[in-house]
Amino acid sequence: MNNKNIVKVVIAGGGTAGWMAAASLSKLLGKAFDITLVESDEIGTVGVGEAAIPTLAAFHRLLGINEQDFMKATHSTFKLGINFENWRNGNDEYMHGFGRVGKDCWAGEFQHFWLHGKKNNIDYNFDNYCFEIQAAKARKFALSKGGLNYSYHLDATLYAKYLRTFSESHGVKRIEGKISTVSKNKDTGDITSIQLENGASIEGQLFIDCTGFAGVLIEKSLHTGYEDWSHWLPCDSAVAVQTKTVSEPLPYTRSIAHKSGWQWRIPLQHRVGNGLVFCSKYLSDEDAKNLLLKNIESEPLKHPKVIKFKTGRRRKGWNKNCVALGLSSGFLEPLESTSIHLIMSGILRLIRLFPFQGITPSAVNEYNKQFTSELEHIRDFIILHYHCTERDDSPFWQYCKNMEIPGTLKQRLNLFKETGRVFTTESELFRVDSWSQVMLGQGAYPKQYHQIAAIMKQHELESFLTQIRETIDNAVDKLPSHQTFLDQYCRST
Numbered sequence: 001m002n003n004k005n006i007v008k009v010v011i012a013g014g015g016t017a018g019w020m021a022a023a024s025l026s027k028l029l030g031k032a033f034d035i036t037l038v039e040s041d042e043i044g045t046v047g048v049g050e051a052a053i054p055t056l057a058a059f060h061r062l063l064g065i066n067e068q069d070f071m072k073a074t075h076s077t078f079k080l081g082i083n084f085e086n087w088r089n090g091n092d093e094y095m096h097g098f099g100r101v102g103k104d105c106w107a108g109e110f111q112h113f114w115l116h117g118k119k120n121n122i123d124y125n126f127d128n129y130c131f132e133i134q135a136a137k138a139r140k141f142a143l144s145k146g147g148l149n150y151s152y153h154l155d156a157t158l159y160a161k162y163l164r165t166f167s168e169s170h171g172v173k174r175i176e177g178k179i180s181t182v183s184k185n186k187d188t189g190d191i192t193s194i195q196l197e198n199g200a201s202i203e204g205q206l207f208i209d210c211t212g213f214a215g216v217l218i219e220k221s222l223h224t225g226y227e228d229w230s231h232w233l234p235c236d237s238a239v240a241v242q243t244k245t246v247s248e249p250l251p252y253t254r255s256i257a258h259k260s261g262w263q264w265r266i267p268l269q270h271r272v273g274n275g276l277v278f279c280s281k282y283l284s285d286e287d288a289k290n291l292l293l294k295n296i297e298s299e300p301l302k303h304p305k306v307i308k309f310k311t312g313r314r315r316k317g318w319n320k321n322c323v324a325l326g327l328s329s330g331f332l333e334p335l336e337s338t339s340i341h342l343i344m345s346g347i348l349r350l351i352r353l354f355p356f357q358g359i360t361p362s363a364v365n366e367y368n369k370q371f372t373s374e375l376e377h378i379r380d381f382i383i384l385h386y387h388c389t390e391r392d393d394s395p396f397w398q399y400c401k402n403m404e405i406p407g408t409l410k411q412r413l414n415l416f417k418e419t420g421r422v423f424t425t426e427s428e429l430f431r432v433d434s435w436s437q438v439m440l441g442q443g444a445y446p447k448q449y450h451q452i453a454a455i456m457k458q459h460e461l462e463s464f465l466t467q468i469r470e471t472i473d474n475a476v477d478k479l480p481s482h483q484t485f486l487d488q489y490c491r492s493t
């Protein structure tokens with residue numbers, strides 16, 4: 001045990017991870033210790049990461065961040081889900097929406113009723129029963145209590161800036177400079193201080209590594225190790241480019257599959273973020289750039305930027321007196337926009353286990369146990385999109401379709417295909433609705449379903465399903481367009 005009281009926390013790095021950590025620690029625990037953040041303008045940030053999931057809205061509420069201020073400052077739009085295009089067979093689309101699909105009963109979830117309806121000629125798509133998806137398709141949006149479950153598309157650079165102002169107003173001290181060396185205690189191996197190129201030395205008891213892929217503390221100094229998942233998630237590169245807005249921003253992200261990867265389209269108020277995630281084994285950087293430039297709607301605002309990564313996770317999210325957040329803790333690729341969520345959940349886990357009176361092995365173990373299981377669950381969900389496909393039109397898709405998958409995913413997929421059942425635990429990010437939407441969307445169709453659905457008489461089933469659809473359709477009819485709502489919400493003084 002390191003029984004030093006924590007009086008000073010040092011955050012290394014000031015991208016989304018660093019400033020989210022600074023904002024939350026200063027707001028929620030800032031009276032208990034000093035916080036210093038070191039960042040280097042010369043190194044800069046990764047400059048991508050602009051789509052989030054609904055937990056970000058809850059995070060902002062926890063910090064008391066005003067949504068309108070945040071959206072104006074970061075030129076955000078609302079996001080209701082992700083539209084997956086060409087993932088199943090190269091000529092298809094489905095949406096993974098943020099809300100519930102239909103209504104459950106205690107014995108079986110909604111997919112059983114939908115499957116029974118399908119068998120009995122009630123032939124509507126699964127997404128006809130999801131309010132968020134229907135609103136997204138109609139390009140509509142509004143806020144109301146018990147209404148749409150949503151998140152945001154945001155400008156990552158402006159978000160870090162916004163959180164910097166917030167954090168500094170809560171007492172965070174920012175130091176500009178490049179970290180050159182890290183000093184450790186010879187006996188315990190704990191980090192004692194970091195040194196900057198200008199000669200400054202910054203001491204602390206707890207260090208948070210937010211230095212992105214560099215992992216300056218967690219890897220370069222502590223040699224924590226990395227579990228490589230690229231045999232399951234083989235994309236290792238991305239090329240990103242921003243373009244001018246030429247049409248109303250869609251309230252959803254587009255994810256368009258290509259022969260060796262997929263393309264994102266993230267609409268903000270003032271511009272659109274575009275990128276191609278690809279596997280360098282099958283596509284060169286140059287060809288990836290050309291493919292992306294061929295598939296964007298308007299002139300690029302800057303030159304395309306290539307980013308290299310390795311999917312996987314740090315062996316420990318917390319090692320010695322250092323906690324890694326953001327890209328320094330691992331990367332699962334951006335398919336389901338989970339990285340910002342993972343930063344947030346890492347911060348909240350750290351706050352719950354915060355070692356005010358010294359670091360104990362049990363707290364570190366608990367953190368790492370939760371860190372591992374959270375990442376493995378999300379990893380499985382992302383692999384599902386690649387593996388469960390009918391596509392075999394390129395070496396990339398042939399590999400993904402035929403690769404060995406984790407046993408946990410194999411079990412979940414087989415259970416769904418054989419019985420229509422999906423079970424998730426309380427701590428898992430993606431719940432039954434998400435798994436069902438993506439499995440059905442990718443073409444996994446169950447052979448059976450729970451017979452609780454068949455106990456209903458045909459006319460009862462018809463009226464049950466019709467009522468859900470009509471309620472959704474009526475609610476969507478009443479919504480303003482996403483653009484109209486944004487104009488009122490973000491541009492009013």
Ligand code: FAD
Binds near residue numbers: 016018156211328
């Ligand atoms: P960075 O942004 O790289 O910041 C690192 C910080 O550390 C910088 O301030 C840098 O200056 C500093 N630093 C590094 N080395 C030193 C040093 N030696 N001395 C001093 N300072 C140093 N996430 C999502 O949630 N949604 C998405 O849609 C999404 N899309 C993505 C697309 C791609 C292609 C990639 C690669 C990632 C995507 N992510 C996405 C992930 C997201 O970008 C990151 O999780 C998020 O930006 C956090 O990054 P970070 O703060 O960990 O690292």
